[in-house]
Amino acid sequence: xxxxxxxxxxxxxxxxxxxxxxxxxxxxxxxxxxxxxxxxxxxxxxxxxxxxxxxxxxxxxxxxxxxxxxxxxxxxxxxxxxxxxxxxxxxxxxxxxxxxxxxxxxxxxxxxxxxxxxxxxxxxxxxxxxxxxxxxxxxxxxxxxxxxxxxxx
Numbered sequence: 001x002x003x004x005x006x007x008x009x010x011x012x013x014x015x016x017x018x019x020x021x022x023x024x025x026x027x028x029x030x031x032x033x034x035x036x037x038x039x040x041x042x043x044x045x046x047x048x049x050x051x052x053x054x055x056x057x058x059x060x061x062x063x064x065x066x067x068x069x070x071x072x073x074x075x076x077x078x079x080x081x082x083x084x085x086x087x088x089x090x091x092x093x094x095x096x097x098x099x100x101x102x103x104x105x106x107x108x109x110x111x112x113x114x115x116x117x118x119x120x121x122x123x124x125x126x127x128x129x130x131x132x133x134x135x136x137x138x139x140x141x142x143x144x145x146x147x148x149x150x151x152x153x
Contacts (some may be wrong), residue, residue, distance in 0.1 A: 002050045003032065006093060024089040031056050054135040060090050085142070095136040100145075103137060107145040121148050 013021035023036055033058050036047040046058075064083045071080040091097075098106070107129070110116075116125050122143075129142050 001091060003047065004052045006032075009092075014017065014143065020085055021089055024086045025085075028057065028060065028090060028093075031060060051134055054094060057090050057094050058135070059089045061087050061094070064090075098133070098137050100141055103141050104149075106133065106137070106148055107142060111146075112150055114148075116150060122146060125150075 006025060010022065010025040010029065013025055032048065032053055035052060039048060039052075067083045068080045068087075071077070071083065078139045107125075110125060111130055114121070114125065114128060125146050126139065126143065129137060130139065133142075
């Protein structure tokens, strides 16, 4: 399970005295715990699933990418480098992300397979992509590629 993998990585980083890695892994675990609390119900005490953890990690990466843009605009390269290092650490727990070209190819193949013809099929297509490519696909890019292919852009 991804949660245990992150906890083990934290223990290893603590033993190796890797301060940046330790702080980033603690941030990850805190974000997961926050998400656990947000979705907790009386009968569900196991916490969020690995798929949900991947979504948390992807959100963390996107937040840091936005921060890097802001730090570069504000002429703060040292902070941008720190954010980039955090991204690198977080991405160790995510599957390799598909490139824009790979996303376009997958979208076009899915359109043919599912017989999508217009933007009305967008929801069905996105559900298919989320089911089959969770964690490895940027769904913002996939949505843009779908709109372009289905004639909406």
